[in-house]
Amino acid sequence: MKAIAYQKFGNTDVLQTVEEPKPVIRAHEVLIKVKAVSINPMDWKIRKGEMKLMSGSTFPRHTGVDFAGVIEDAGPSVTNFKKGDEVFGVVKNNMKDGALAEYVAVPATHVWKKPAALTFAQAASVPIVGAAAVTALEKMGNINTNSQILVNGASGGFGMFLLQLLKQKGASVTAVASPAAVNFAKKWGADAVIDYTKENVLAQQKTYDIVIDLSGRMGYANAKQIMKPKSLFLNPTPQPIEIPTSLFKNLFTGKKHTVILSQPTSKNMVLLLNAISNGLQIEVNKVFPFAQSVEAYRYAESGGIIGKVVVEIN
Known part of the structure; x- marks a missing residue:
């Protein structure tokens, strides 16, 4: 599968498209075909080495924390999701893992059902x-x-x-x-x-x-x-x-x-989903294709963005 990774701390020019094996899921995990990944300031703070005390300094590293997609497979211990479910969620370790890839494997506790009214780009914009x-x-x-x-x-x-x-x-x-x-x-x-x-x-x-x-x-x-x-x-x-x-x-x-130190949890996702059903709007400022992931980060890091910037994967 294709993924975005980097071999050293730095600006957007360290980001590379690489070929990696499709993840193998454990019993409690789901494999997701990624449709959209949203960009957060946390992504470039980690990439630039500003958070290395928490993120560590091992390479290669990946980028992107929250995503939306379709369940491709579910481990035998997973009972609340099945193949074909549309979901959104976060990677297991937002300091070390990355979602900007064709597939991602995460614990089932890290994903939630995508509301039908939201696009994949909007849903990927929710968690962080x-x-x-x-x-x-x-x-x-x-x-x-x-x-x-x-x-x-x-x-x-x-x-x-x-x-x-x-x-x-x-x-x-x-x-x-x-x-x-x-x-x-x-x-x-x-x-x-x-x-x-x-x-x-x-x-x-x-x-x-x-x-x-x-x-x-x-x-x-x-x-x-x-x-x-x-x-x-x-x-x-x-x-x-x-x-x-x-x-x-x-x-x-x-x-x-x-x-404020925050982490997506089932409790706050339920609150957000209720707010969305009550009319909360999600503004996606611009969507980039996967092939333009570096350009997407450059755009997001330029500042003054209204709403969210998202990378879509076909």
């Missing part, structure tokens, strides 16, 4: 950013119509899910986005949208109960300027040192710094 959005929502605690929430960098896949989940909760949401993304942020549920090319959100007088920085550019130190005395800063892109230091610093301030 969807799980992150659900985790962020859980970290926010009890939010309601009085909750004032700022979502900075709201137009990517994470923001797309989070804005719509917050809308379903009834929270009052201000989104910070690029000019091209303003209308999308409004469509996804933001009550107000700040175009960052025209207005500096840190210079306004309004303060918030919750600030979540999806761009990774604001940072907790800046966010404190627009946070209420008792408030929460959510950080989904922490530096390794921020994980322990935030816990210590939170003992001495009402402006809490909380790190």
